[in-house]
Amino acid sequence: MGLTYKVLGADGNEYGPATLGEINAWFREGRINADTQVNRSDMNHWSPAATFSELEVRRPSTPAPASALPVQAAAGPATAQPVAAAPASAADLATAAQLKSGASWFYWIAGLSLINSIAAFTGSQWGFILGLGITQAIDAFGQSLEGGGKLVVLILDLLAAGIFVFFGVFANKRHTWAFIVGMVLYAFDGLIFLIAKDWLGLGFHAFVLFCLFRGFRACRELNAR
Numbered sequence: 001m002g003l004t005y006k007v008l009g010a011d012g013n014e015y016g017p018a019t020l021g022e023i024n025a026w027f028r029e030g031r032i033n034a035d036t037q038v039n040r041s042d043m044n045h046w047s048p049a050a051t052f053s054e055l056e057v058r059r060p061s062t063p064a065p066a067s068a069l070p071v072q073a074a075a076g077p078a079t080a081q082p083v084a085a086a087p088a089s090a091a092d093l094a095t096a097a098q099l100k101s102g103a104s105w106f107y108w109i110a111g112l113s114l115i116n117s118i119a120a121f122t123g124s125q126w127g128f129i130l131g132l133g134i135t136q137a138i139d140a141f142g143q144s145l146e147g148g149g150k151l152v153v154l155i156l157d158l159l160a161a162g163i164f165v166f167f168g169v170f171a172n173k174r175h176t177w178a179f180i181v182g183m184v185l186y187a188f189d190g191l192i193f194l195i196a197k198d199w200l201g202l203g204f205h206a207f208v209l210f211c212l213f214r215g216f217r218a219c220r221e222l223n224a225r
Helices: 018-026 090-121 133-141 148-172 176-195 199-224
Strands: 005-008 014-018 038-041
Touching: 005 018, 014 018, 090 133, 090 148, 090 176, 090 199, 133 148, 133 176, 148 176, 176 199
Parallel strands: none
Antiparallel strands: 005 014, 005 038
């Protein structure tokens, strides 16, 4: 079997194995250059492509253009197919950061709601405003229960928090439906604060919904590119 090669992309992922002909085609297309880290199947270490005499590496006297920089891709792990050479733009990185920031609010909602429930379960009177109204209502009902009833209340709290963790996982994977359904449920949860005339809690719900909407908008922009 002939020698094969792998290349290390700028995203830290390995791409290959590829034949000598495929690797040289990548060089001719400008997808990789002399500085790209390459591993040959008969070696146990990585070296710059320029150190391999059989590779058609361009060795210009001037710095390499941006298009010849190491592979930058949004693809998955090792594959025999070449990947796009253009690095992610600053706008893409900023949009991706906004998506993650928005999606992280699902985790905050779930985590702080659980802390509020544990505090109520132990008889404490303090809590976080960002928590879910539904878990607070369940906890208030559970105060009058004993033994197994309190355990049921805690399970319901865990279920409610788990739903928002679920949304957070899929929102981080760029699923717009997770943002949409999560925002709708959180908006309905805010009605509990409206009915209770808890304006501070309602205001924080509105703020979190705004942050979630920004994440949703970033998610949609990234998916459209």
